[in-house]
Amino acid sequence: MKRTYLGEFEEIVLLTVAIMGDKAYGVSITEEIEEQTGRSVSVSAVHAALHRLEEKNMVSSYMGDATAERGGRRKRLFSVTALGNRTLDEIRLLRNRLWDNIPLRIFSTLQ
């Protein structure tokens, strides 16, 4: 099967969307990533990544309700699609398999 590959940042964004549940939108995702990874992330980078993920059908989105703190503007809320979930699973499986295949000798030195 031809699989769509994800970049490292895309993967992090996709995982964060999965964590956030139904509260995933630009700012909240940005803050969550900053919190989880400790690195500073710009809103535009997150938007760009979300845009790409949506093009790859990894996430879907809909416009939420207007909120006062945003000057009455609506949020775009994201959720992970089935394809996104499967991709995350596959990535995880692949990683696990690779970890499992590291010989013990080396594994111990790594530890």
Added chain:
Amino acid sequence: MKPQPPRWADKLLEWFCAPHLLEEVQGDLHERFYKNVRVFGERLARREYIIGVLSFIRPFALKRNVQSSQSSIYLKIMISNYFKIAFRNFLKHKGYSAINLFGLATGMAVAILIGLWIYDEVTFNQSHENYARIGRVMQHQTVRGERSTRENNPIPLGKELRSSFSGDFKYVVMATQTKKYIISSNGENTRQKGSYMEADAPEMLSLKMLKGTRTGLSELNTILLSETLANTLFGDEEPLNKIIKIDNELNVKVTGVYEDFAHNSEFNDLAFIAPFNLLVASYDYIRDHQDDWGNNFLHIYTQIAPSADFDKVSAKIKDTKLKHVDVEYASRKPELFIQPMSGWHLYSAWENGANTTSEPLRLIWFYSTIGIFILLLACINFVNLSTARSEKRAKEVGIRKAIGSVRSQLIGQFFSESFLMVALAFVLSILFVLAILPWFNTVASKDISIPWAEPFFWLANLAFIALTAVLAGIYPALYLSSFKPIKALKGTGSSSRFRLGRFASLPRKTLVVIQFTVSVTLIIDTIIVYQQIQFAKSRPVGYTRDGLLMIPKTTDELRGKYEVLRTELKNTGVVAEMAESASSLTDIGSMNGGFEWRGKDPNLNVDFGTLGVTYEYGKTIGWQFVDGRDFSRDFPADSSGFILNEAAVKLMGLKNPVGENIRWDTDFFDGEHFKIVGVVKDMVMSSPFEPIKPTIFFLQGYKNYVIAKINPSVSTADALPKIEAAFKKIAPNMPFDYQFVDETYARKFGDEERVANLATFFAILAIFISCLGLFGLASFVAEQRTKEIGIRKVLGASVVSLWQMLSKDFVILVIISCLIATPIAWYFMSSWLQKYTYRTEISAWVFALVGVGALAICLLTISYQAIKAALMNPVKTLKNE
């Protein structure tokens, strides 16, 4: 107040961000901003906000959602598809495309060049700011029933216009005709063209002052220099307030330096301007004519008042001169009018008081015709190659129609193709123009540059591209889009391939005939122009031009020093002989009437060229006698002797001219008698295209030119410094401004040679473009008939017979073209030759030669393709079925 994100950043975001993303993006940024305000304070939040906005300048946020403009989406896709198809076609047939592109670019380059040339001509004088309001005073006069129009006027007229019509004119400026004066600075003398003008001239002509001001002529002893002259005289030194001398007499102070006049200005050769009042104050002959209404020697330039218009002012001043002249002069009916600056260049030829076609205007017509034809030739190439290949496009047209294209869409498609091709050709043609412009400027003696900064230029180019694209594309578009889809799609194999009918190639053949007719006509014309020039050049001049030098006597220093100078020059050893004459050898200065001779028809009223010379004149220039003898110091009576040329003898009708008496009654000679001592062969002294003027040579009068014959055994380079030294010894203040007679004479052909050179250039391009087209067509035909040729070869046809078969069609077309071109060229050239009295005959061999030449070039062009096709291995061509 609640903190707000920076307004400009918000605006910026709203401007660049795609509308469908704006809401969420702006919302997120705002939300983050307010959080930042709470946590870090307003300053930092604002900074972060700006960075946030700027970092959104990336493709995904900029890209508009095309889905939002539903209505035009199909149109956009379709047009981009048209260009895509055009581009693919272009790349697929590289050879044809290159021919098309190259031909079009050449044609367009010629059209652009000619366009620039015409633009330069019609914008003549427009560099003057007051262009629209400047005019010159002109007058019609009727003398002996002939109405002539001049731009020369008397001094009092200027004053009269200023005082009596002050409301109509903003400025009235009297100016002398531009001529050469001696300008001396630091002991260096040069001759420079200049004019004396009244003080308002710099303001009226809107001189661009580099140094000093436009009021520089208000004092008497002042002068304004052109940038070039200031550089020549002073180099890097400061020219202002330097004292220089005009004609070794007038000391003037430099009060200003102006930028040289534009090359296409009436005044472009003006190297300096001095105050007119200085001229009046310094010379008696001017002062004496201050109130003389009959002496027309000035130009009067005017700038009319903002409220006035030329016609009304002209009507007002019409009789101003008539009122002031005496009865005798009034019989000439002087009629004044003002010619606006816009007419000075192109409408400067007059006949019987009305404008006739001037030479510049004629040339504009001539070149624009050529330009249009050459562009047409290039367009024909495009048409021919597109329609010839139509068979290949037929299927595409069929399919497009079958799936629902309407004809107008197909027309649009083919237009987009021609548009693409023409746009590419235009870029190439601009490169051509850039490359060729320096050469063109030399040949056309112009100073044209591409006006990149003019919006007009770009508009004109857009219009030009559109026009060419339509011209080239209209026939192919209509033709290709007219195919019936069923016919076009019916067969697939080459045996049942779509046929275009027997007459399908007729328009194409007609166009080829037109191309070659134009090219052949141009070539014949060019050759005849050259023949005419050669004919006039080889006209016997009647004297020996080699090593003849003319030096104008610009100061009085040589007065009465004829013998001194002659001895001095002969002592140098480089001068064989020296003489003086009243006018230059290439121009007869004065014409006079008032001659009476035995047997003269009393009603005959003719002017003869009259030329004062010295005894050594004949020996110096080597004239040839048909009768009698040269002037000689051994015969004292020769001081009242005449030598006539053959034309004069013929006009007088004298059987035995030598010894005849002639009575001359003029201002200078009050009925004095002269005796003819000799008759010389006609000498060409004025235009080589005109009949020889009857001329009389005599020994009296002031001589303006020194003529020296350099010893044939001495080289000019050695001789010149020695001659100059001799002159400097006797006349130190006189610039040694020499001319070689042969060079001056050659310049008389300048206009004709310019036309000839440009015509050659255009003729070569025309035949080149036509051959390009022929080459393309030939290769197409050869390709189309590959199978046929293969079968013929298998059945035993020879290469020669195949070559004949392929060439025949084209050769017939070229022969037809030659037949059509012959009468057209003959008609045009015989009317062109009417302009010249001394003209060559149009001989039949020119037509024959050009015909054979055109055939040869045509054969050469198609033979390459024909032989290539004929040499192909039939096994290869027949195999792939």
